[in-house]
Amino acid sequence: MRALISVSDKTGIVELAKELVGLGVEIISTGGTYNKLKEEGVPAIEISELTGFPECLDGRVKTLHPIVHAGLLAMRSKPEHMKQLEDLNIETIDIVIVNLYPFKATILKDGVTRDEAVENIDIGGPTMLRSAAKNYQDVAVVVDPRDYDVVLSQLKENKEVSLETKFYLMQKVFMHTSNYDTMIADYLKKQRNDTEFPETLTMTFEKVQDMRYGENPHQAAAFYREIGKFKGSLADAVQLNGKELSFNNINDTNGALELLKEYTEPTVVACKHGNPCGVGSADTIMEAWTKAYEADKTSIFGGIVVINREVTLELAEAMKQIFLEVIVAPGYEPAALEVLQTKKNVRVLQLADISVPQAATAYDLKKVNGGLIVQTIDSKLLPDDESEVKVVTANVPSKEQMEDMMFAWKMVKFVKSNGIALAKNKQSVGIGPGQVNRVWATEQAIAHAAELIGEDATKGAVLASDAFFPFSDCVEAAHKAGITAIIQPGGSVRDQDSIDKCNEYGIAMVFTGMRHFKH
Known part of the structure; x- marks a missing residue:
């Protein structure tokens, strides 16, 4: 049995490789991964030794070779495939452990250039992953370090990875490569300032958390965030107190925040079920709170309150007197936070860039049965003219x-x-x-x-x-x-x-x- 290992994220890779060697697995590796394994005393074959062809073009070409891909794609159940491998003196590769160049981490760095971003587009990695995943019946392909233990335990117990697990790993590969390619396409679209609606719309999000339920208890739900820097968004907030945000909390709080961004002077917005129920602006944030609260003392109960100034002790004491689901502000006086944290269930969030608006080109999405309707956000208040x-x-x-x-x-x-x-x-x-x-x-x-x-x-x-x-x-x-x-x-x-x-x-x-x- 042979395993090809080439990883950007080297978390746990040395330990995994040692375990595989102990199980009699021969290791093939590339570049930095090979050097890391060699330093740690793990026996491995360098990829160019396998292919008989040196890495070239600053490492851009190393695994793009028939010896690699024939070893991955040959179907063991087809005698003609195995006969061709024998004639070509190619051996099969049974396990692929690959993760990709850190494109996301690169584009999230401050001041990153387009050349840097493009250089971190992985070519050989996704190609190996796709080859191995296509032949999932015969090849176990691992893209996520969290799956190392699953693969190892099955190899130890059964001397092979189950077909069900291989199929699960196959799915993860194509989800991963799809996500990776979508990030690249989205980055390039932004680089070109392309505002057109594309003929095919592909988007990618990362899961933040599973939720207890959705809009109603019988609905399943999860929260996903866009990939990128989105200052002023709820996904960027830090929770300082309270239970996890629910589906309705997130939906209602997002609407309240977008309304709050329209105001520059000290303002408090109270929201319930996606509609504002009390809004107040004043010279001080305490006066603004008083206006918002007195506008509708009934509906604010169990509502969302968002504030565009630091929460003072006086304001915290006032808010403590009523039941609120969520409070969001750019900051809190230490004593104010202590007061709010005495109410263990109220969700207290800090959003430093609370007044930063969404980009005017951001999409507003609504799922309909069988499709999706897409528009740019309502970013204007008044006409340009x-x-x-x-x-x-x-x-x-x-x-x-x-x-x-x-x-x-x-x-x-x-x-x-x-x-x-x-x-x-x-x-x-x-x-x-x-x-x-x-x-x-x-x-x-x-x-x-x-x-x-x-x-x-x-x-x-x-x-x-x-x-x-x-x-x-x-x-x-x-x-x-x-x-x-x-x-x-x-x-x-x-x-x-x-x-x-x-x-x-x-x-x-x-x-x-x-x-x-x-x-």
Whole structure:
């Protein structure tokens, strides 16, 4: 029995090789792996001795040889294959232990050049892996050091690796080489600044953790991260306290974080079931918390809170008084963290680059039965052409109203459609998410404001709508609630009806020329 060993990650390889030699396995090796085994006293045949051809081109060509690949691909059950090997004086290779040049580690290094990245694209390694895996009935191929013990134990017990294990190892190889090639293709796409949707879409992610369950207890789930540096993403956060994040925690927290990134001043966003339930901006983070909390003291219970400033002791003491699932902030005063850690179940995360936005070219993916719909993320707030944002009513909004409208416009971008957001003094006062018509969303936001804050909550408030008003009924509802300014995309064939109604009631209205559907 012969084993070919050529690894970039040398974890446990010397111990494995010694065990194999003890079982009577002949070792063939290459380059740095051969030198390592030789230094450790492991007998091995150098690859060029086997092939009769020297390594060349700085080691780029060493295993790409018929003696290697015929030894891997020959099917032992076919007499004609074995006869050809005998005629060519080629011996079979029964075990392949290979892992690849560290392409991922290379591209993640700061300041890496394209030449460095390309030089770390492995050619011979994937070729050997694929040859061995194709002939899995006869060859055990190991790409993951975590499988060393499985292979060794079966060799010791049965003098061979079982067919079932070989098939499992085959699957791992093709998953590994697929992941490897996808990383390379993705890197090259980014190097070319290629923003086109490709004819075939291949993506790769790495598993962070299995989850207890998915959206519901009967659903299985796992969390995967993209490969690369993604500052400001939940995958980059460090958990300081609490249980593992659940499927719903991750989904809801991600939405809250993306909303938080729209604000630069001290801001707190509370989120529940993927919708904001309280948002507040102020001069201090404590004032911002007070606004967000008082906007909806009911819905924040069991919710997500994300904060774009360091958490103070005062803020931690306030948050401790209610049940929260997740808290995310760029930092915590030591005393504040101690307070939060007294609640063993609350998930406390630190995300240093919490305000860093996603790249505008990032994909938003939605799985549908039998396919995938893909779009770039909704990275814009307003059109590039500022002239599209215009006051369309006789009543021109004041500076304070414009500030509140922009506050609400940021918020409604992350409310499920049909969505309405009400705000006053940089505080959310009412949110109407996910209704099947816009007037219901408006009425819901107004009703919630009255119920949760008080009858006067909407007097002097502003209203933001994620899409245009098809009728003037939303303006009617806004007027009855005392709302004084409205921001919406415009674009309905009946825009004039809403404009006329605003003029009748003295409501200022701004068209943005851009909608923000969120389904």
